[in-house]
Amino acid sequence: MSGPVRLFIDHLDDSPTLMTLATVDGDGYPRTRTVNVNGVRGDGGVLFHTDSRSQKVHDIGSDPRASLTVLTGDGSRQATVVGDVVRADEETEHVIYAGQPRYLQLLAWMNSPDLARASPRERRRRWAEFDRENPDLGRQDPPATWAVFAVVPREYLFWEGDDDGPSRRVRYTRTTSGWTTSVLPG
Numbered sequence: 001m002s003g004p005v006r007l008f009i010d011h012l013d014d015s016p017t018l019m020t021l022a023t024v025d026g027d028g029y030p031r032t033r034t035v036n037v038n039g040v041r042g043d044g045g046v047l048f049h050t051d052s053r054s055q056k057v058h059d060i061g062s063d064p065r066a067s068l069t070v071l072t073g074d075g076s077r078q079a080t081v082v083g084d085v086v087r088a089d090e091e092t093e094h095v096i097y098a099g100q101p102r103y104l105q106l107l108a109w110m111n112s113p114d115l116a117r118a119s120p121r122e123r124r125r126r127w128a129e130f131d132r133e134n135p136d137l138g139r140q141d142p143p144a145t146w147a148v149f150a151v152v153p154r155e156y157l158f159w160e161g162d163d164d165g166p167s168r169r170v171r172y173t174r175t176t177s178g179w180t181t182s183v184l185p186g
Contacts, residue, residue, distance in 0.1 A: 004156040004172035004179055005044035011079040011158070012037060014072050021048060021151075022067045023059035023085075031059060036104075037070065038096045038148065045150030046081055047088060049096055049104075051111055052147040060085045066151050080157040088148035097142035105137040106130065108146050159186060 022032045033056065038047040046068060050056055060066065064085045071078045088096075097105065110130055115123055156172040167186025172179045 004153070004158075005040065007158060008044065008046075008079050008081065008153075008156060009040050011070060011072070011077065012040070014077070016073055019046070019048070019068045019070045021056065023056050024063050024065070025055070025059050026062050031055065041150055043152060044081075045083075045086070045152040047092070047096065047148055047150050049093075049100075049108075049146065049148045051108070052145045057147060057149075060149065068151055076161045078159045080159075081151055081153045082155040082157075083151045083153040085149050085151055088150055093142060093146060093148040096148050097146055098138050100138075102137065105142075106134075109134070109137065109143050111145075161186070 017037050018034050019037050020032050021035050022030050025031055035048045035050065035056075038049055040046055048068075065083070066085050067080060067082045069078055069080045097108065100108075106127065110127055115126060118126070154174045157169055158172075159167060159169045161167045169184040169186055171182045171184060173182075
């Protein structure tokens with residue numbers, strides 16, 4: 001794996017598995033939300049899962065570009081990726097679904113506008129019933145609404161704080177011949 005891809009993977013080792021993902025809606029306004037990092041492909045594509053009916057999928061359909069940021073747990077470093085968003089292949093979607101905690105597998109099946117509108121008591125009742133009736137969710141195919149995407153980097157930006165001096169950023173930009181690097185003030 002190339003330099004910035006390896007740096008990003010190393011950054012993830014020191015970070016929670018959450019990232020802030022930004023897309024642009026049809027009116028040109030940015031929308032951000034926190035999603036799980038589901039891994040990094042060989043080309044550096046950062047994987048995340050979502051419901052195919054979500055606003056982010058709608059946004060990606062209109063403008064398949066995004067930015068994401070991962071912050072280390074102590075807040076001393078962050079990595080931002082800017083790139084094109086592509087849908088993962090079916091095999092990747094199945095593997096990521098099978099590896100999710102049970103809660104997220106249940107949510108993949110239960111997450112619907114109808115359930116969201118129900119009272120808290122009714123939501124919990126339906127959740128518990130579905131949970132009881134479906135003990136082997138991880139061994140079956142994901143629901144049709146399960147979708148996995150990758151943000152394929154065209155740029156990485158690594159920021160590093162320094163308690164004893166100025167912070168700095170290092171930007172890697174993909175070119176036809178590899179990556180160019182520029183060091184920037186923090």
